[in-house]
Amino acid sequence: MTRIAILGATGYTSLELIKVLLRHPQAEIVAITSRQEGNPHVAMVHPSLTNRLDLALENLAPAEVAARAECVFSCLPHATSAAIVPHLLDGGCRVVDFSADYRLDDVETFERWYGEKHPDPSRLGKVVYGLPELFRDRIPAATLVANPGCYPTSAILPLAPLLKAKLIDPHDIILDSKSGVSGAGRTAKLITHYPECNESLSAYNVGRHRHTPEIEQILGRACGETVDVIFTPHLVPMDRGILTTAYLRPLHDITEEKVLETLREFYDQEPFVRVVDHLPATKDSTDTNFCDITARVVRGRILTISCLDNLIKGASGAAVQNFNLMYGFPETTAL
Amino acid sequence: MTRIAILGATGYTSLELIKVLLRHPQAEIVAITSRQEGNPHVAMVHPSLTNRLDLALENLAPAEVAARAECVFSCLPHATSAAIVPHLLDGGCRVVDFSADYRLDDVETFERWYGEKHPDPSRLGKVVYGLPELFRDRIPAATLVANPGCYPTSAILPLAPLLKAKLIDPHDIILDSKSGVSGAGRTAKLITHYPECNESLSAYNVGRHRHTPEIEQILGRACGETVDVIFTPHLVPMDRGILTTAYLRPLHDITEEKVLETLREFYDQEPFVRVVDHLPATKDSTDTNFCDITARVVRGRILTISCLDNLIKGASGAAVQNFNLMYGFPETTAL
Amino acid sequence: MTRIAILGATGYTSLELIKVLLRHPQAEIVAITSRQEGNPHVAMVHPSLTNRLDLALENLAPAEVAARAECVFSCLPHATSAAIVPHLLDGGCRVVDFSADYRLDDVETFERWYGEKHPDPSRLGKVVYGLPELFRDRIPAATLVANPGCYPTSAILPLAPLLKAKLIDPHDIILDSKSGVSGAGRTAKLITHYPECNESLSAYNVGRHRHTPEIEQILGRACGETVDVIFTPHLVPMDRGILTTAYLRPLHDITEEKVLETLREFYDQEPFVRVVDHLPATKDSTDTNFCDITARVVRGRILTISCLDNLIKGASGAAVQNFNLMYGFPETTAL
């Protein structure tokens, strides 16, 4: 049994992570933390966990976490996580970090997009990006894994094979993404107040969403060229799910069949990517670790449509997939 | 044109009130207030009003309001409203108060259920309860009208005729109510955070919702006896609408036809109560000032089912109905 | 491995059943049936099962099913299921029947409420009702189990302990139930067309829902007396979940604590009933096999509030719980 701690355990990704880990035969959750006072029982914060996990949320110092746990999932906010992670690594823990802190290679890019000073800049550029479909080889030996963002996963998985195969122009990429509301987190705000966002649809952070440089960096790494994307996120009145519609310019004449075949070959052995002929709905992958992808050619452009559950393949499922690879368990365990 | 001010104009009832009044040929909104700093334009707070109302939200003293407006709709919270209303009345305004402050006759009842000292206790018991279907005669001459609560309207309209006709036991009344989320107001809270209440249903404030004494008082007044109710509100994942299922004990053998006939006769001339044979859905009355009512007799009990839009017939539509009566306009104007 | 067939595999309960069984280490799905022509692959009908189950839907005769499978889950409609089940039993299969066909003891009651002739009347009254919390002892030896209805489970679990303990009047029971839309099945109808039922709430089948006699029979068996209920179902705009608010008359003065204690003692050893102090939301038990129950005493009445996922504890989860007991697997396997 691997002893696990979860930092920042009051949010939606933590809740899903706990649910996945409770099904895992090799994982034992030994600590969950939050800054809430009074060490509330986890069932006070997540009533769905009543009788399923008997732990209190504690406000633990990194050393206390490291004394109890071998593997730490950090669900702390950006700029907070990287202030803690070095202490956990020093304490001998392996860490899967859900924040954006270790995803970007470059400290200036981080500070420009996130507007905060990076607490651990020297590690940037050396941390494996935990998308097994692209970087599986590097994960087993990693002590620290940067768990991908939800939008980036939905954008990178369909595009990376096409960029690698030099089928599309890396400088003319439009990503129109639509996400359920859980992606906005669990903090009550007016924009996610039920009567505000229910029965409504809107774009947000147009041209300045922080997942933009993450998508560009990873796609650039995949194809060995710089990549530019226009990324537009939209808020959809549903709990979960991301659908990304990508509009791509082919470099040569190409058929729909060839695009689908390229995707299919690339993901042939992947347990969690389903290249499908039909147009996928987000509900097909809700509560699963799958990413569903299809493609169409429309009037000379390639369109890809990709769906995933932002809390599972877009966060906690991917984290457990990484955990499985780090510890040598079958990659699909508990997923 | 009647000059109108709306106090506390940032919430959902105010927004609906403004929309109704914009259709009213005899009403001119001359002031809207809030404590927000910087006098934001109403369209900053309610984007749907862009190009429809050109006013800023101002933080006005009661005297300033009274200097501008003849009629004031107060959408202030309880215990706040009654601290302001006396000054408005002194300033010559007529007032429709949306808060609970003037609905109860008895200061002790108010202070027990609301947990606050009443700022204007001497007026309690003298203010007309603005439910025209029961108290129309008293409204035209009123300077102050207590606008009914949303749940009370949904409960009083089906029950008052049956109690008046001595058809049901006033001490064995069960009210199982279900409300959309806008009833909880516009302040962001965890319980009304989208991913918390979406795709979920729960009861709340069981046995201690503040509308209980209001329902009992008005029904008691209707039938001349004390009335006891068990009132259980539930939160439903939808924006608007209340459905109240009432379980009543008949005092004598009675048929469904007789119950429906009693309701139909009582509301025969009412423009906004529809006694129907079918089982109404809340959507039938969404965005309208109607209350739909039907009845069934099941295994010796009478059931009534009533639906209304909590923001219209349950709040702002009722307020304009009262306004029309106060100023001698046709009662259905703008509704 | 137990070889399993699922009859009528196109609906929502079948889909959830398949998902649960795919997690079950001792179950192998060997046949799924429907009357759809052309033997479509299951992923054509349930896209979420793409790459998860590689079977076609076949139109199989009972003998063909019995030749392949040891255990059959019948998700066929009432009056259809009991025409097939005898052949499966004759063929040596054990059967969990999701329909209402074997739940009632009495053929006249069945035919009055369901309006159809019963195809297998001689078995009525001899089939175990598959609610392990009440009838666990009889399940391991059963060849045929009648899987409970979703509303009945939500009503029986909170009430049975109180009736057994003679705490409440069996003739004054009001059940106000609210269900998500998946309970209405997967056949497209106007009433469940998205723009009809979304953002709307309504009661349906008031006084004549077919689960009424099932609730009364099982509660009557639990307490050894006849039981009468008024049962009112409501349709709520959400996918899943049932919440039942029960209004009960205590036979003696009683405290909330005593009611909760009675429930807690009764379910102390049960893996899937959570007696909680807080007011449960349906979302707490979504996607789980739990039934959450609490109680309140309000103005001399006992209220119980119970929540469950209509497709899991109200159907497919309960069925796998029964399957586990029938085959000697740990009761919580895959749940």
Place this chain on the structure above:
Amino acid sequence: MTRIAILGATGYTSLELIKVLLRHPQAEIVAITSRQEGNPHVAMVHPSLTNRLDLALENLAPAEVAARAECVFSCLPHATSAAIVPHLLDGGCRVVDFSADYRLDDVETFERWYGEKHPDPSRLGKVVYGLPELFRDRIPAATLVANPGCYPTSAILPLAPLLKAKLIDPHDIILDSKSGVSGAGRTAKLITHYPECNESLSAYNVGRHRHTPEIEQILGRACGETVDVIFTPHLVPMDRGILTTAYLRPLHDITEEKVLETLREFYDQEPFVRVVDHLPATKDSTDTNFCDITARVVRGRILTISCLDNLIKGASGAAVQNFNLMYGFPETTAL
């Protein structure tokens, strides 16, 4: 009073049309038709109209309609409407046609995209397209107006001014549209069955939605050049609202301010187009005849975002706007 008939009055656009017309001081609905047997009262089909409109749905021949009504709103399906309309015109009626039958200039384009023979081909190319913002001059004299499609209105209004001003490339236009479910009509189908589309998002008819040639034709007419669009519609779990995100290639360097200014000048006098600085949500225009538009420049591309209520500005509100222009009433009457 203008006597009005509505053909095909069972759907959602008809319901909204009736609600708008009930507020219109110069309109009297004298006939509503459907092929439903038995002449049901409108309140049987649209319960929300109980006590608001006292008419039965009749199966009337065109001559009967023409005998009663001056103006006819045809909400019949495509290829059905154009088989009726000529008879109405011959009978002296003026017609607003909601179908696609008279929107396209070219019979071959119609027959290729709609897959049906056009019943009245000789009129194609001579019917005014009822988008007052572009073709107001031609509407007052029209006897037949082709009411625009919902997606086309959401796409044409933001793009026409930019194309006319030669700011964008007419051959590189991507339209990513998202619509609520009412756009799919009122016929119950699996794809719009509540548990299928609730909590889910999907693209549909990618590259082959029938509104594509309509958008291209009208935009082409606006700018005097051929226009090519890639149009991708998505189904969003909400009742109403369309949001279209357009990705456009500027022909010259341009600032966001200049794009907004171009839009603002173009729509300066328009009562129903609101050019806004903020990112509009569909809810801002729900239940109104407004179209909200904004623009952004992102990495060298122009993005426009436009929102409207598909049943009002996208259908019935636009129809009444046309009606007002045809009969010389103030254009905003009842809207």
